[in-house]
Amino acid sequence: MNDFVGTRDLIKLYARRDRVKLPVGLLIMVGIVASSVTGFAKLYTTAKERTDFANGVNGNAAQLFMYGPVVRTDAAGGLVAWRTAALGGLIIGLISLFTVIRHSRGEEETGRAELIRAGVVGPRAQLAAAVAVAVVGNVVTALYLALTMGFQGLPWGGSIALALGLGATGCVFAGIGAIAAQLTESARAARGIASAVVGAAFLLRALGDAGKHDLSWVVWLSPIGWTERLHPFADERWWVLLLAAATTALLTAAAFALNARRDLGAGLLPDRPGPATAAPGLRTPLALAWRLHRPALLGWSAGFLVVGAVTGGAGKSIGDQIDSSSALKEVFENLGGHGDLVDAYLATAMGTLGLLAAAYAVQAALRPYQEETAGRAEPVLATRTSRIEWAVSHLVFALLGPAVALAVGGLAAGLVYGASTHGIGHEVPRLLGAALVQLPAAWILAALTTALFGLAPRAVQAAWGALVVFLLLGQLGGAFGWNQKLLDVSPFTHIPRIPAASLSATPLLVLVLVAAALTAAGLAGFRRRAVGS
Template sequence: MKTLAGTGGLIRLILRRDRIVLPLWIVLLCAISISYVQTYGDLFPTPESRLKYASNAGFITLYGELSGTSLGEFVTWRLGFVPVMIGLISLLTVIRHTRVEEETGRRELLGASVVGRHAQLAAALLATFGANLVLGVLLAFGMHSQDLPTAGSIALGIEFAGTGWMFAAVGAVAAQLTASAGTARGIAISVLGAAYVLRAAGDTSAHADGPLAWLAWLSPIAWAQRIHPYGANRWWLAILVLAATVVLVAVALYLSVRRDVGAGLLPARLGPAEGRLGSPLALAWRLHRGLLAAWTVGFALLGLLFGGVAKGVGDMMRDDASVREVFQRLGGAAGLIDSYFAGVMTIVGLIASAYAVQATLRLRTEEASGRAEPVLATATSRLRWAGSHLAFSLLGPALALLAAGVAEGIAYGLAIGDVGGQLPRLIGASLAQLPAVWVLAAIAIALFGLFPRLSPVAWAGPAICLLIGLVSGGVQLDDWVRGISPFSHLPQLPGGSTSAGPLIALLAIAAVLGAAGLAGLRRRDMPVG
């Protein structure tokens, strides 16, 4: 078909561009998942201990319901957040190789050669589908090598790969709706977040015999998880996931022919007929305000979710000595309920670091798109222009973390009747994540200022910290490996002791990296394509 001409060449180009990132996340996610078999098999050797650990509203909210007490079912349940990560990586990959290519003008250059109308979209989808398939196959072989049943291992591979396929297709649809890659990412991530919340709400309600259990069936994440590998092995749900993927791909192809190259189906909002932006900061506010509002609301909802289930987690840990011992090993904080909140705060901080990196990389987007040149052609200096955006990458996460801490404090305080006592503790614990967040933001600043073409590598910072956190949750890592993550140097709050030394060191590292990036920005050429 002429509309698919050149697809093979574009796939090779995508694989060449992602030759490091693509194998890295596949191998790491497989290794983490396979390592859980022995780790959690040793921690919970009996069905009774597994059931006690998993029969809690807090864990059901985070990971879903435990389908059975066999080792394979328990490990699959404990890996319940990994499909969400796979879905996120998949949709971002598709948007990067479709909408970003159009936004930067590279798609138009490729279109001048022998490349069909649908070739770019097809290449992005096929490359992402292939990566997820490789992940699923490696995971199935790896789980089977741990003496787990063959059928269940295949079902687990299908669950993970199918989730990636489905949200890759979601990213493809989002890429057709808007001319902005940032907005496309926002739409697709919002769909992923809504799917996770529906799954969490439905499973939590079902555990309490509530009336909202049906909500989980509205979530494609729940469809994949309810395949129940190593248990029922519901293959018909795998077919449902595949059918949904096919429908979404068809929708994306249909929408792509109804728009112009470089444009989106949703019309861009027009500005006022007359108006004036008096400063670079006012322009940055116009560009960042939507992102800031979305992240702040999202963090508040996340705080309500974590705070709302905290009482149930605390009750379970107090009632069972074996579970209490495991939590103290995994969480590292002295208090039982504080151990849960310390782990939650790390998750919230990691998410905040992703926001910080995204806001920082807006500088690179403005430069690459040519929109920075008219601003810098005025009396505005480079540092003043950069500082207007960095105000949001540094203070925006602080506002989002504050919203999460307030929501957690109110939700948990109302549950135990102590809002006044819990609110300041949880706000402080949430804001204590800021030094590590700022270190990752400073890495993005340094890359943008010194090596602008490598700016997207800044996303490796949150990814590496997340992987270290996942692995250290069940495996005892060497101190130097854990020390790579700035979050490992933060105090375990609430409940843990606080030392100013590590916080000052992290702030100093952030200041040095940020200063180096700004110094590089002053001296290098602009724009760098």
């Protein structure tokens, strides 16, 4: 039998299963790019303003670390490429590798792959279909990105180059995800390995951009840096796309070679079985939940540490960049008042941390659903552990985990910014408070996830859709002048913009009450419904 027979039918099946997830990823990418185009067009209307801003970026190590350099300094397209190349590569890379792992290793772990292989399906068809869905998704995303930028007035050549660069980055990470799926027996472990590779790629790109000139070659070791080296809207280097295509082909071929060397359901890395009996510290549901949530909490906290430090490092010079644009200066003065431009920037940065914390909250709040669908919840609930006790043990980390991550990010920003201004004692409390004030909005997402888990478990993934809606409202709402009533749908709209504005307790209290009501409804629903329904 042909090794790839049935691939076409599996592509249709996987595309149907991802009919929501892939469009959500597409919306995120289009939203980021569209808001960048509109924002830069409004804020920097002359070539001199764009050049002054770009020179400020290229002279700031923190912003180079986060986004890379501006290659074309006098054109709006150059600023858009700077803003979206690294961030977009990171997002599309994660989406691509998660897609491949979900439809390859994830299918094997749940046992569905064995059922599919019992039919007229070749042994390599599932991996081929998983990679094909990810690649087609990246091609479609690149098409929409190019059209978005082109119809917004940017040069078509640069628009196509940037879109293809981001799509090619996604394809490379699809190949990395395919290899990770061959290594372990667990989809979770495969995602961890692949995510670590993405993090390393982003770090290599960041070190190469923020370091001295003798380290610039390091960027070539990172697929995330290749879009930057493509030079969209400047002297486009189209041959970089060939590098990405060749790398994707090699990684995919390596994944198929590894797939042929293992049995269905097995991984190439040896499995490490745990002890025959649980440790005394795992006697309670909360202790078990801590064991399950600990890796994610540590990983998210490390990410918040880096983002917070970069935010604080950029604070000292951000005022000069704001002064380079009268429109941008007016925007930040409206946010924070005259003379508080840096505070307004810091408030915006803390709002970004709040969105990231909300993503962590959704991930943590989804863990009970994952335990239930994997069949691990029933053995626990068969003991004296009550449903509410079990669900609350996970909910604790959905509520306190974001608090820990935000505290780490706020402390890092305060220490770095305070050190640069010789005012650590003054800045640390301000930025720590600015970070922690985002908590009620993140709790809304955790509570919404809990409500869906208890009342409509089949729709629980809609919590990610709600987060995307809030992200797009924040990214596009202000840039396109959307109605304030629409913007008020997002809980982040009601968060006081500390330290640029004064603290108002009323909206925070309302958000907490709404989160409490949603959580109570979700727990009540879970208590009544059948487990596994």
